[in-house]
Amino acid sequence: MAQVRMDDSFGRVELREPEVHPMTADSERLSQQLIEALRGVKTANEIARAYRIHPNLVGLWKRQALEALPEVFSQKRDRGEQEDEALKGELYQRIGELEMQLEWLKKNGSLLPSRRSGR
Numbered sequence: 001m002a003q004v005r006m007d008d009s010f011g012r013v014e015l016r017e018p019e020v021h022p023m024t025a026d027s028e029r030l031s032q033q034l035i036e037a038l039r040g041v042k043t044a045n046e047i048a049r050a051y052r053i054h055p056n057l058v059g060l061w062k063r064q065a066l067e068a069l070p071e072v073f074s075q076k077r078d079r080g081e082q083e084d085e086a087l088k089g090e091l092y093q094r095i096g097e098l099e100m101q102l103e104w105l106k107k108n109g110s111l112l113p114s115r116r117s118g119r
Helices: 027-039 044-051 055-111
Strands: 004-007 013-016
Touching: 027 044, 027 055, 044 055
Parallel strands: none
Antiparallel strands: 004 013
16 A cells, blocks of 8 residues: 655654545455454454444444355355356357267268378
8 A cells, every 4th residue: 555655843754554434445454354353353342443443333244244154155156056057068069069060071071082191
């Protein structure tokens, strides 16, 4: 993250991280807050104080994450199964096309002039 240059009354320069409003924070920072809440290492009040957000917000995010957690894994499994089925369909279609080409070549192969390796 970029640093902000701060001049104090004595002319000294100090580099600080810019303050980010909690609602505009990036997803990494928000996920870090959620992980801390889920682990239970810190209380909601400690997390809220550290990230300058309301403690109720920490509790709300924790509750939402715990409710959505089972869906995350089921969607991933369902998505994987759908992708596998789509791939199978494409492969079977390609096999069918190649079998048709092979049959055509077997039937019409005698019509093609034979190549001789005279070189």
